[in-house]
Amino acid sequence: MIVATYQKYILNFKRPSGTSRGVLKTKETWFIFLNNSKKLGIGECGILRGLSIDDRPDYEEKLKWVCRNVNNGLEYLLQNTIDFPSIQFGLEQAFISIESQNKFELFPSKFTQGNASIPINGLVWMGTKAFMKSQIKEKLASGFSCIKMKIGAIDFETEIDLLTSIRKEFSAQEIELRVDANGAFLPQNALEKLKRLSDLEIHSIEQPIKQGQLEEMASLCEKTPLPIALDEELIGVFSDLEKEKIITTIKPQFIILKPSLIGGFKGSNQWITHAENNNVPWWITSALESNIGLSAIAQFTFMFQNKMPQGLGTGSLYTNNFEAPLEVLKGNLHYNKSKYWNFNLT
Secondary structure: OOEEEEEEEEEEEEEEEEEEOOEEEEEEEEEEEEEEOOEEEEEOOOOOOOOOOOOOOOOOHHHHHHHHHHHHHHOHHHHHOOOHHHHHHHHHHHHHHHOOOOOOOOOOOOOOOOOEEEOOOOOEEOOOOHHHHHHHHHHHHHOEEEEEEEOOOOOHHHHHHHHHHHHHHHOOOOOOOEEOOEEEEEEEHHHHHHHHHOOOOOEEEEEEEOOOOOOHHHHHHHHHHHHHHHHHOHHOOHHHHHHHHHHHHOOEEEEEEEEHOOHHHHHHHHHHHHHHOOOOEEEOOOOOOOOOHHHHHHHHHHOOOOOOOEEEEOOOOOOOEEEEEEEOOOOOEEEEOOOEOOOOOO
16 A cells, blocks of 8 residues: 655755746756655656646646555556656656665666766856856866757857857867757748857757747758757657657657656657657756756666766756755766765755
8 A cells, every 4th residue: 555645845046047938046846755654755746837748737636636546556647647747757756766775766777886977968058148158167167078058048149159159269079069949949040040050060959949840840950950959849749659750750860858848767768769760869858857856867867878968967956956966077977875865855
């Protein structure tokens, strides 16, 4: 007999973080707890208001339903939370957690043993030119060789100037530059902007135009001089058939997987299968979860031995994150066995 409960938690950003959808100061998250009287399982439902497909008024009602029906088993719960991908992800974690020797180590590996690390990109948030430049310098000084910069909120020419200044100092061999437009470009001027960016030897651009414009995105991916990575395009795509259609219609150069937004481990595995069947490379990114969700994603990611830098460097964003063995050193995420978890919701 399992007893399930849930709790809301508000994460506070150390400094307001700019995206093309506005400035984030706090991040709401929810935790699912499973208790079978012997062990406790924990999972994080990482919802992103304004982006998650399950940003709905009945979100908490669904969590209550999950708690009432928890003894029907994980498969039953996943089938009945198909349109709540963040809850699916929390459930997967919690069910693996309650069965694990250590509730925080879901996928034991050389990573969780502290014997291997995961290459990650350094994330640069939107803001003034001076603020963005200071973040870039900070990331380079910390030893990152791959930097991801969010673009689309300030003037495009200013962003081009910034990227040009980086390229003057560092070649594409020294620093891999990724940009994330979060759908900020319009279909009619996107190709021209992609050409400008490609002159700067950018590795890839995430989601140049808003999702849901399959023909326009397919046309862009066909003509682009700069590799395009689908990100938001994967959100709200529930059936296996739809996933295959997205990949085969758009033919992207990359896809990016955020487990909280696409149905957890199961949803990610489905996307990976379709991507690999069509020779589309991929990487995994966290979606501003606390260290609970971030650790689960990192452990899952390590199992694939994907050598590309992953988007898992978000653990230090908050003033009230939970102490965890996760540690970023020289552009790599490590699981430091000498550090301990301190998971306290008060």
